[in-house]
Amino acid sequence: MKHVTISLFMLFILLQTASKTFAQDIYINLSAPRQTVDGAGFCHEGDRQNGNYYILDQRIQQMLDNNMSLFRDMLPNKTWEPSKGVYNYNDDRVLNCIKRLKIMQDRGIKTILGIWDVPNWLVSNPSAGSNRKINNFDDFAWFITSFLLHGKNNYGLTVDFVDVNETRTSGINISMTAQEYITLIQKCNALFAANGIQTKMNLGSVLLWDIQYCKDIYNAVNSLPAAGYPSWHTYRGGSTTGREPISYWENWGAWRQTINRNLWGTETDYDAYYWENPERLTWQGVEEMAVMYYRNYYVARMSTSAGWFWRTDWPSHNVHLAYMRHFEPGGQVVETSQPSADVMTVAYKHETKNKFVIQTVNQSSTARTVSFHGVPANKPLTLVRTSEAGDRSQTVGTYTPNGGVLTITLQANSFNTFYGELGASNPPTGPATVYADCPLAGAAVSLPVGDYTQAQLQSLGVQNNSISSVAVQSGYKVTLYADDNFGGASLELTADDDCIADNNFNDLTSSIRVSAVTGNPNLAYNRPIFTTSNESAAYAGPYAVDADGNTRWSSAYANNQSIVVDLGANYSVNRVRLAWEAAYARDYQIQFSTNNTTWTTVREFWGKSSAAPDDQTGLSGTARYVKVYCINRATAYGFSLFEFEVYGAPQAGNLMAAAPVASETKPAGQEGIVAWPSPTRGIVKVQLPAGWQKGCRLEVISSTGKVLLSRQIAGGSEELDLASLPSGWYVIRAEKNGKQLVSRIVKD
Missing domain, CATH: 2.60.20.10 (Crystallins)
Structure with missing residues (x-):
């Protein structure tokens, strides 16, 4: 009997151990985006020096057929300008580079021009690897500009971004300090503006451990119109002796959360570093690639990637295809939990396209049973798998979660893609x-x-x-x-x-x-509505106040649109609830008026990152008319509301005459720089705090980062005339002794 007791106890322990080892829970939070996705694509090096002359080959065509949204082409540098001022306009390698970029531009794909092995006349120590130093940055800036200008004037080509490749690594790359890179961007900024070139210079293109280099460049030039994205390469993220510390990626992710733009990976590849290694043809190539994408997209919060050396006969190629096929621009990587070192998961959603994706790798040599919590309830998910067991991007089957939980056994040594619909493409709305x-x-x-x-x-x-x-x-x-x-x-x-x-x-x-509920109505229910535009009669303004969560107002596909409700009398309004459709406003204001002419902004929301409803409580003001002024769109569509609700208490008498006039009233209770009115139709008043009233430079900056006005001021108050600027939001920035104060303003 004692022996049996011990055996049962041991069995219990073994079962507990097995449960902990093989059953793992992964929690996905669709309401917590980590970063938006700008796309996935291909880095092409065919004509960089003396390479292939093709315009499109099987690999590139496969990318195009697979939702490619980013294309990086390496400029045939030594061919374009072999000696100073001498251009090979008709060389096949130059023409093919232009043609490839133009094909991508015409297909709506973002383009990057990569610059690597520049002509010898531009550098000292031409054969010295990482000691190749640029002789003259005016020459280098014109070298870049001349190619962009030739493509623009002769082929209608507009390159989106330029990467100066890996200026902080060994090999045949150019060696530039951060200050030299800053100088190059500043000089290109001036040349681009003078020649009508819209291209942006990416900030870095370094290997992953050179984060401080990118930080220094970003901090110096991020406000310039020609400044693009911080850019980095992660193809050395795996090695035959062991991966670099996870801290490298964590540091990038931490920085990403502090800056005003995304991080781009313009060479993302295990194969790029090991393209001659036979292990690229084995499971290890798939595993390393999948781990790299997990670290890039999830840990480092990277928003785009360009694979370097695509080969359709390599198993690892299937990992690239999976991300390219499903990680489309406009989607979001969302929060997940990580149960173990073996199972790594990236979850993604695209609300406009109603798409949900899970990418997960099981590196263990044994199967793992996992439960994904928080997936769209009861929505079938299709599984595509690449594995050591021989699957080559094979569709395994379709699985339906139990409520919001999908429990499934992942094959040993497998890379798995689950995809399906989000379910309801928008947050639940209605009473x-x-x-x-x-x-x-x-x-x-x-x-x-x-x-x-x-x-x-x-x-x-x-x-x-x-x-x-x-x-x-x-x-x-x-x-x-x-x-x-x-x-x-x-x-x-x-x-x-x-x-x-x-x-x-x-x-x-x-x-x-x-x-x-009697006595506590939604004041906007079935009240008259005014809008600046309607997408169509089926999406007219009254559908936003009908208490029907299945109907909605949708504007034209443009920024700066408004919806106004007439409450019929003056009310003390304390709450406005907005139930957004997937096409929500990234930036908007709530404004009150008693006469539908003069408006007071009572609440503004900048940088909204999801379509979740907004319940704006604690408002204070008198209004007969309540406006939602939608400034910037979060999607390519217009602005769309399922419900526009207003709550408050009625007021006695007619208080129209007491309504504040925005253009005459300085906002109260604000510190630092104060700019008003907002919105404005022309004149903006600016008040600076003590200590900023001498030797200060005042700037007006567009939403794209372009400095539109810059002047020295001598006093504590200024007036700026914005009448000639288009509608939208602008930043008023004061600079003094390296310090800054900023305020936002909206131009009607």
Whole structure:
């Protein structure tokens, strides 16, 4: 008996150990984006020196057929200008470089011109590897500009970005200090402006451990119109002796969160460093590539990548294809958890395209059973796998999560891509939303005001006896009934209940009533609406105030659009709720008026990063008219609202005459630089704090970073005339002794 007891105990321990070893939980948070994705693509080196003359070959065509969104072509440097002032306009290598870039431009693909092995006349020590120093930066800036200008004038070519390749590594690259790189960008900035060139100079193109180099360049030139993205190469991220420390990638990710633009990987490849290594043809090539993408996209928060040496016969090529096919511009990498060193996961969503993707590698030599939590509920996911066992980008099958959980066994030594629809492409909206799981999770359906029988609920996708939690917007009431046709036991809710099991009503609902709470209405409900534009009659303004979460207003595909609701009388407004569609406003303001002529901005929101609803509470002001001034779009579409709700208390009398005039009222309670009014139609007043009133330079900067006005000031207050500028938002910046103060302003 004792022996049996010990055996059972040992069995229990073994089972516990096996559970911990083989069952792993990965938590995905679709509401927590890490960074946007700018794209994935290919770095081509065919004509850099004396290489191939082709315009498109099988590899490039495969990329084009596979949603390529970024293309980097290496300039045939020594051929373009073999001696100073002598250009080989008709050399096939030069022409093919231009033609490739123009093909990509015409297909809407971002282009990068890479500059590496420059002509000997430009450098000292031409054969000295990393000691190749630029002789004259005016010459170097013109060398770059001359190619861009020739392509522009003769072929209609506009190159998006220039990379000066790996100026901080060995080999045949150019050696430049950070200050020299800064000088080059400054000189190119002036030449580009003088010649009407829209190209930007990327800030770095270094290997991954040279982060301080990129920081120094970024800090010096990021406000210049010609300044592009911090750019780096990670093809040395794996090695035959062991990978570099994860801290290299973590440092990049930490920096990414402090700067105002994305990080670009313009050479991202295991194969690039090991293209002559036979292991590229084995599982190790796939594994190293997958780990590198995990570290780049997830740990370092990189937003784009260009693979270096694409070969369709290499298994690792399938990793590139998987990211290129699914990581499209406009999507977002989202937060995930990492259960072990063996299983690494990157999750991605694209709300506009209603797409969800999981990329996960299992490096273990044994299978791993994992549970992905937080995936779109009950939405089928297709699995494509590359593995040591012989799969070559093979579609394995389709799997349906149980609610928001997908549990699956990952094959040993496998790279796995799961893809499917997001489910509801937008956050649930409307007065009430019912959920299949707790807390406010699982399959969700939004319900406008109305009565819903069992049959009506089922037609909307709500299964009988399946509701576990309910979200209720302020001002509304939801009554759940155990029986069809509003009979049997009932539960009344006027606020969110994240688990109705606490009320003994879990999975009991067969019919529902949604109604407004008397005395606390949405003031905007069915009130008159004015808009600057409508995408079409099907998306007109009144659909934003009809308390129907399935209808919406959508503007024209342009920035600076407005929607205004007439409340019919003056109210003390304290809250505005905005339920956005996927085409949300990245930057917007809420404005009040009593006469629909003069407006006061009571709340502004800059840098919104998801389509989640905004509940702007704590507002204070008198309004008959409430405006949402949508400044900048988050997508290529217009601005779109499912619901525009306003709450507050009525006021006695007519207070129109007391409405503040924005152009005459300085914002109160602000420190530092103050600029008003916002929005403005012309004159902007600027007030500077003490200590900034002498020897200070004042600048107006566009949303793209271009300095539009710059002047020295001698006093503490200034007036700027913005009447000639287009509508949009601008930065007012004061600079003194290396320090800065900034304020935003909106131009109507």
